[in-house]
Amino acid sequence: MPSSNALCNLFHALMWVVALVLFEGCCKPQPVIDVDGVTLPKSFRETHWMEVLNTLPSDNNRAKQLTHLQNADSAFWTRWCENILQLGPAEDSSTMKVLGQFLSDMRPMLEAIDTTSGRPEILLRESQRLRDGLKRMQVMLVDSPIPNVVWMPSGFNFAVYPTEDQLCIGLDWFLGKGHPIHAELPPSRFPAYRLARMHPDRMALDALQGWIVVSNQQRIPPAPRTVDLWLFWGKVMHILSRCMPEASPSELMNWTQEEWNWAVAHERATWAEMQPQERMFSKQPREVMRWFQEGPFTRVGNIPQDSPDRLGIFLGWRAMQAAVAAHPEWSDQDILEWSDSQAILRAYRP
Numbered sequence: 153m154p155s156s157n158a159l160c161n162l163f164h165a166l167m168w169v170v171a172l173v174l175f176e177g178c179c180k181p182q183p184v185i186d187v188d189g190v191t192l193p194k195s196f197r198e199t200h201w202m203e204v205l206n207t208l209p210s211d212n213n214r215a216k217q218l219t220h221l222q223n224a225d226s227a228f229w230t231r232w233c234e235n236i237l238q239l240g241p242a243e244d245s246s247t248m249k250v251l252g253q254f255l256s257d258m259r260p261m262l263e264a265i266d267t268t269s270g271r272p273e274i275l276l277r278e279s280q281r282l283r284d285g286l287k288r289m290q291v292m293l294v295d296s297p298i299p300n301v302v303w304m305p306s307g308f309n310f311a312v313y314p315t316e317d318q319l320c321i322g323l324d325w326f327l328g329k330g331h332p333i334h335a336e337l338p339p340s341r342f343p344a345y346r347l348a349r350m351h352p353d354r355m356a357l358d359a360l361q362g363w364i365v366v367s368n369q370q371r372i373p374p375a376p377r378t379v380d381l382w383l384f385w386g387k388v389m390h391i392l393s394r395c396m397p398e399a400s401p402s403e404l405m406n407w408t409q410e411e412w413n414w415a416v417a418h419e420r421a422t423w424a425e426m427q428p429q430e431r432m433f434s435k436q437p438r439e440v441m442r443w444f445q446e447g448p449f450t451r452v453g454n455i456p457q458d459s460p461d462r463l464g465i466f467l468g469w470r471a472m473q474a475a476v477a478a479h480p481e482w483s484d485q486d487i488l489e490w491s492d493s494q495a496i497l498r499a500y501r502p
Contacts, residue, residue, distance in 0.1 A: 184397045187287040193298055198279065199225050201304040202270055205255065214248040228302050228318060237307055261324050262305060264333050269326040269352040275303060281356035285395040292394060292484040299363060308337060312362035321359045326352045345448050349406055357403065360395055364388050368488065378440045378464065379432050383493045385444065386468030390476065390487055411460035419470065419502045422463050425453045471500035
């Protein structure tokens with residue numbers, strides 16, 4: 153006859169099995185959105201600005217060069233010239249001289265793009281991933297605008313530059329971990345943790361996340377509290393995961409698998425740090441942003457330095473997953489428009 157200790161161990165083992173089954177059931181992924189037969193709007197346009205620059209007339213005729221750039225994409229040319237690179241007035245042909253100097257000074261960067269993020273097979277792959285993600289967004293959020301896409305050199309100014317109608321992606325930000333040109337970048341702007349994430353495989357993911365954030369930023373209230381950004385980022389990550397179902401959770405967070413494992417293992421303890429009223433409903437910008445900003449780790453309270461950064465985003469996403477499981481009647485549009493954090497707080501029990 154089994155001992156009482158053996159029966160107790162068997163009971164606890166069975167309870168763990170039941171708990172795991174319940175956990176798997178409540179976190180069961182939603183069906184992947186089928187994009188076969190789905191087309192982007194007829195107005196959708198994708199521009200490869202490196203090709204435009206490579207075919208720039210070389211006879212030093214400034215008016216001719218300016219016309220070439222304007223004909224390629226006049227709206228983007230103005231944006232790239234005046235806002236992204238700040239070369240000068242986009243309508244002034246004398247700006248062509250400044251552009252020529254930029255192309256000369258940045259020749260190593262442009263050559264690096266040609267052999268990494270700008271390689272045809274990589275651009276084709278990331279373009280298809282991004283297009284499929286935009287198609288899924290179109291199915292999920294029927295009124296959401298679909299941006300035109302521009303792949304560009306940004307002079308290491310912007311990884312992603314979303315506007316009201318364009319999604320511009322800086323190819324120079326995705327040269328690959330350990331690229332020699334990274335040694336020439338200022339460490340104050342490009343610390344090691346940022347350089348480690350500048351990989352070509354990230355282009356479509358980072359671009360789509362940037363578009364989701366900027367196109368929905370009006371949902372963030374003025375002077376946001378921790379709870380407001382926690383809810384906002386939970387929505388962003390939900391939409392991103394639905395648009396990019398092939399990406400793993402760690403890839404969606406832009407973490408290593410080890411960082412993801414750490415966050416899951418310490419989820420309850422991390423939530424205990426965020427949950428107190430004085431933290432969850434803080435309006436102090438500096439304190440709020442500690443949970444959501446990029447860095448070597450999450451600099452809040454007793455969270456250790458071996459933690460990954462942006463744990464507030466992770467907690468918001470996990471809470472949103474719990475809420476979605478508790479409310480299967482919610483559509484993706486409902487989730488995006490949800491403004492009551494209490495329903496999410498009630499559902500989340502890490």
